[in-house]
Amino acid sequence: METAEIRRRFIAHFERNGHAVVPSASLLLDDPNLLFVNAGMVPFKPYFLGQETPQWSTATSVQKCVRTLDIEEVGKTTRHGTFFQMCGNFSFGDYFKEGAIRFAWELVTGSVEDGGYGFDPEKIWVTVLPSDTEAKELWHTVAGLPYERIQERGLKDNYWNMGVPGPGGPCSEIYIDRGPQYGPDGGPNADEDRFLEIWNLVFMQEELSAVRAKDDFDVAGPLPAKNIDTGMGLERVAYLLQGKENMYEIDEVFPVIERASELTGKRYGADEGDDVRFRVVADHIRSALMLINDGVTPGNEARGYVLRRLLRRAIRSMRLLGYDGKALPELLPVSKERMKASYPELEANFERITRVAYAEEDAFRKTLAAGTQIFDQAATETKDAGQTRLSGAKAFALHDTYGFPIDLTLEMASEAGLSVDEEGFRALMAEQRERAKADAKSKKGQHADTGVYRGILDEHGPTTWLAYETLETESKALALLSGGAPAASLGAGEIGELVLDRTPFYAESGGQAADAGIIEFDGGRLEVLDVQRPVRGLVVHQVRVVDGEFAPGSALHARVDPEWRIGARQAHSGTHVVHAALREVLGPTALQAGSYNRPGYLRLDFGWTTGLSEAQVRDIEQVSNQALRADLPVSWQYMTLPEARDWGAIALFGETYDESKVRVVEIGGPWSRELCGGTHVDHSSQIGTVVVTGESSVGSGNRRIEALTGVEGFAYLARERDVVGQLTGLLKTQPDELVGRIGDLLDRLKAAEKEIEKVRLAQLLAAGGELAAGAQQVGPVKVVAHRVDGAGGGDVRTLALDVRGRLPQGEPGVVVILGVEDGKVAVVAATNDEARARGVSANDLVRVVGGLLGGKGGGKDDVAQGGGTEVAKVDEALALVVAEVGRVAAG
Template sequence: METSEIRRRFLQYFEDRGHTVVPSAPLPSPDPNLLFNVAGMAQFVPYFVGQQTPPYPRATSVQKCVRTLDIEEVGKTTRHGTFFQMNGNFSFGDYFKEDAVKFAWELVTKPQNEGGYGFDESVLYASVYYEDDEAIDIWKRVAGLPDDRIVRLGMKDNFWSMGIPGPCGPCSEILIDRGPEFGADRDWEAGDRYLEFWNLVFMQNIRGEGGGKDGYPILGELPKKNIDTGLGLERVAYLLQGVDNMYEIDEIYPVIEKATELTGRKYGAEHEDDVRFRVVADHVRSALMLIGDGVTPGNEQGGYVLRRLLRRAIRSMRLLGYEDPSLVELLPVSLEQMKKSYPELVTDFGRISQVAYAEEEAFRRTLTAGTTIFDVAVRDTKASGAHQLEGAKAFQLHDTYGFPIDLTIEMAAEQGLNVDTEGFRSLMKEQRERAKADARAKKAGHADTSGYRELREKGVTEFTGYQELSSDSQVRGLLREGAVAPFAEQGETVEVVLEKTPFYAESGGQIADEGLILGDGLKLKVLDVQRPVKGLIVHKVEVVEGVLRAGDDVHAAVDHEWRVSACQAHSGTHVVHAALRQVLGPNALQSGSYNKPGYLRLDFAWSSALDPATRSEIEEVANLAVRKDLPVSAQYMTLPEARDWGALALFGETYDEQVRVVEIGGPWSRELCGGTHVKHSSQVGALTVTGESSVGAGVRRIEAFVGMEALHYLGRERALVRLLSENLKARPEELPAKVADLAERLRVAEKELERMRAAQVLEAAAELAKDPKDVFGVQYVGHRAPDGVNGGDLRKLALDVRGRMPSDKPAVVAVLSVNDGKPGVVIALNDLAREWRLKAGDLVRIAAEKLGGRGGGKDDVAQGGGTDAAGADDALSAVEHAIGHQVTG
């Protein structure tokens, strides 16, 4: 049975039994502690913890998940993977244990020709929490399982919680006995014999503080009991498809087959090669799904994980002997398998492949640059007499150049070196902690929303900002540092919830409105507006005058000019997006945006820089749309209707079933959007593109001003042109040629100055070579050149002096100069000095240490520098002392 069919049967089974089929949430997680969704219940957490009222009593879904903790283990075992799918059925205070068991057992054991999975009942077992006698009784009655096929396990194995105080409950798992070849009889914890493939969580309790899986108290029972189940789709697939592991199922194995074809290697012949084939298959599929959900390669958070996955796949193909670009061969194979369950991948594959192929090309360049850095690190390590590459250097290669640590370890071993992996992991841990702290600072977690939930229980906040800019309202409540407070006095900054508000809360790339909230003797300045809990709009305010109390009647007024400019910018973003797609084609899809009054930026999928002509064309198409005075309208519909209608959705966003679609000129621009907009495109005003740049492999960013800000920008540009025209005595149209001429003349003059400076420096070479200092038989020249001599000229001087000295005596030349406040030093040795066991690299490191810096190079010539110019004389003396010590020692 194909994986897509297993998926379809699951959803159909539960839909037929009254469950609402809920689409998978995007892979990027809104939880501040997670980069990606890692469980089927992820999008239902607000219902389980009481933040939101569920819109349906029971639901079913197949959730896309990515787990990244075990990336290094992928392929080494048959269990570890990154992307996986979790089938689940959920009840929010509707049915409980008996129906959950009944549903699961029926679907698992029903014959395949009747719509089930057809598992043999005789090899199925159930595990239960050891105190859950109720569940044991249900398994006996519903499934007819005897006592010897019901396993009691402890809290660590069969009790679920979110890891924080809140809902929890006992679990019950369905296991399959795969036979003695997979492990010992009745050995529940080791081996792969008794494989769990469906976990039923009976969410009935409330837990307190505590660590681990069993180190917390059970405080009581929930008022409403919930069901949360998770069936591992990949596990069921390999059980039903007769293969031993997830890598060999229909959605993954074709990539391995293609990789064997490209590399000429055989899967199943050598464990090391098998690991690499599995890494390739797993990571290519994961990358396909991540990019499909709007993640782009980068150096932070989810983008960093995606980049790592892609680069590990590419590197594995190279280790298998395939040097050519591989993603162009492998990604379409993965698409062919995954499109059966996710047809949207087909329509979006142009963008997905563009991002992936651009990252591969960037990594191929990185391998060249990083290898050079690696070679220098190896040379420095060996020169110092060490046998281990520093963890900091391995981290730099990993973090800056994208070198996987296993690549660094492998290349170091080829050079006879170890790698300080402990130091590397320590630095990686520090980086992850910084990333998590940053994420927590930007998102609101579940643990501290009790105050918001308390106010949310009083009702939703009505948003009136689409129709009006001011509203009479009432203060529903206020919060100080997250806790509900009775009042706030002048000078305090607090959060306020109103019954209704015209203030737009930041979302969809549009920043929050500014304005005032006024009452009897009360004046509040609105600093920010957010939606920390669905249905609740929270205003961060400064109490400018009076005392604020819950229940106050107030008048909320958005700053008119602010909103007008914000609408111009947001509508302008839609216009630029449509212009991009018209000029570049449908693959130029928005992957992120930001707009504030008068300014917009838009990130979009594209692999190369836009030339000036293309930028001008995009700007012209956008302004023609503004000039046409296209109507702007918004209407509500279901999400499937919006998709059928061709509306574009922002990647990574989670949408309700009812969505708002904003049109500009009908189908020319049609996007899902909750932002505020102008009524006609002409109200966007002037639109001028100010920049275009790269923000990552396969992603470009375009920036623009609109309305008065665009006019101000053009005014500044005009004033600059006028100033240049006056200073250069040229008409505006003559400026490009005039500036080019001046630049060429300056280049020629600088080249002549450089030649003269070099000649002046080298004139000193003959005199320096005439009078070397004898240091225990070594002829030593230590010279501080005039300030301003660059490294290249300093090197020429050192080599020239060395060349003029007698070759029948060992000679060492050290020359130093301070350029732009930074000292630099070059040391050159002749052949006889090297025979005396002197090395330029050793000497330059001694000099550079006195300069507060570092140095290195070959045995005959080495160069270094630092930041402490005051140490220049000491540096030359230290070289002289080191020569004497080496010769006499």
């Protein structure tokens, strides 16, 4: 029975019994105590708390839920999943215990033909609170359960409350006996793997005045009206009715695992470590799908951080399974197809969902590419030093430099057998936050303490700043600093900070990088490395002595590199042009949220919730270059901030401005009108060109466009032209036919790979007859124990089953194939009916052989699969197979 049908039957059952059908609330229900809806009753809390009056006396729903407290357990157990669906029925002062028990019993045990689930009544157990004799008797009289299958449990298990003063009451849980293969007999009190809880019936009958713990609270008295709140786990019922081992194998989840298996080439069920990763992928893909559908976007806080973590865990799990391609475009559509029967809105919203998800994967792939290599190096260094703990400094470097979130570092460290100094990491994060505050006014300064700069300003007054007027000035030194303190001189190669009375150098601000250039003095030169304004009015140059020994006093000639300034002006004006083009293409809400430009390069961040299409990016580039072709005039003027706002000038987010005087830069009049203190070209054509090279996500609700201008832009286009020329020469085709030709070649390559795979498989199976004919007689059993080099788990399984089918019928037969590939051994054992009748189990053989090979495995008595890493022991393992079969058959 498919999950959607189980869901439909639940709703139909209670609708037939007079319940109002309430659609699932959004996962983002407005509740200050919750990130997400985490239980089926959450949307009904205002009614149970008496804050609102329900419009119905009875209701039913199937509520979407997300829980992430146990995210690390996902895939390791049968019951931990982040997204799940809770089926519930609710009574607000209408029916009570008898009705709740009767409705549940009728649905659970009702025949499939009559709309029920068809569970065997003899397999059902329930638990009740010891003091709730009423519920115990009702289970006996209404459902006919014998008392021995009604077990008692204490307050921690069978009393429900919200954790705060309000309604509470005993509850009763329904369990299904899965059979002796899952654990010992004795009901839920004996084993909760064998006896699986599927439904919890809560009988709200008391008002609690204080709640100190789940089993420690004060009861103020009875509720004015008794209520019912139940929750049936849809996924749990699904895997029971579908005969699956866990929730990851049901029809709404397992197709993602199947697709992941196809992409990675690894078989689900062959290796427990890989199986956990497969289950993480399937669970997290579905959860991300549902979260994005309800409006969550990846980010660094709260809901956005949870979504980002789910997506990145899924992507990384695919990489650990051996798939390096883009995973989400392959997996999200599969999940959508399975979930849309219950949630048809997924189809309508899927374009938006994929824009959000795919952009996050692109960003994370860049992070992984840089950070994984650094992590591996750090882990190796830690182990080589005989330590088991990754330092907080290394974890911080991964976060600060490569964008690795700490939870990813923790996971990777755990997989590498290491712990992480989290306290040290947190301390460094706190220090960074403090530094960021202190450096706000002295960005890139050698010292956060601005006192030394204020002293210079007080003594000499503000720097005469001439960056708009000239590229060269005759200047004199007012102060020289080294290590944050006054210095008498700097020797060759030394770096210090120099304050001039007048300067032509542009100090970094407004997203524009500082000028580069030279300061000449009698007998030597200084290279200008950086220029900053640590305090208002003072320009400080970071310099390195190229020639001679520098000491203040001699006349100085400061000269900006003219090529640098030309490139900087092109890039900064290009940023304004791209911003205007962006708003023309996307609309006026696409506003710049930050920028950076240096000669030949610009990047522009803007608020936008979805990734841009290729067509939109092309349009932005085209509009930009049309503005360059139009040779628009570039001008600037000063005015008050209110005047600038009235004039329609755009002020950038996060910037502070002087109310009395701001500089407004225009390109083409009102087409581009922004507050800006940067350097610019005189006409837009002087930008040369704008070549958009990238568009990506830089956090929740923010995008980034990167582009090249001037000579750098033309050089980029020339390189692309050269690549196209080489490809057209190699393929002997025209440029406009290149894409189609490459597509044809890729299709032919894929077809050839499929044919090669068919031939390879045929060759593998061709050996089946020979292996069967050469079976070794071990007592009454024919045994094939064989090694195949270059074969993985899937091939080994195929061959083992083929050989088993070729063994003589009516005779006991056992086949064990060991495939050796990439330093790993895959083991598959297969037995026929006659061999199993003599006690030979494929599961037992795999466990024995897997243990010898340094691995493990398992399965059923007819077919089992496992593996190991001890390749040198393969021959010993084959001999062990023969000995083990002989021992069992003889017994």
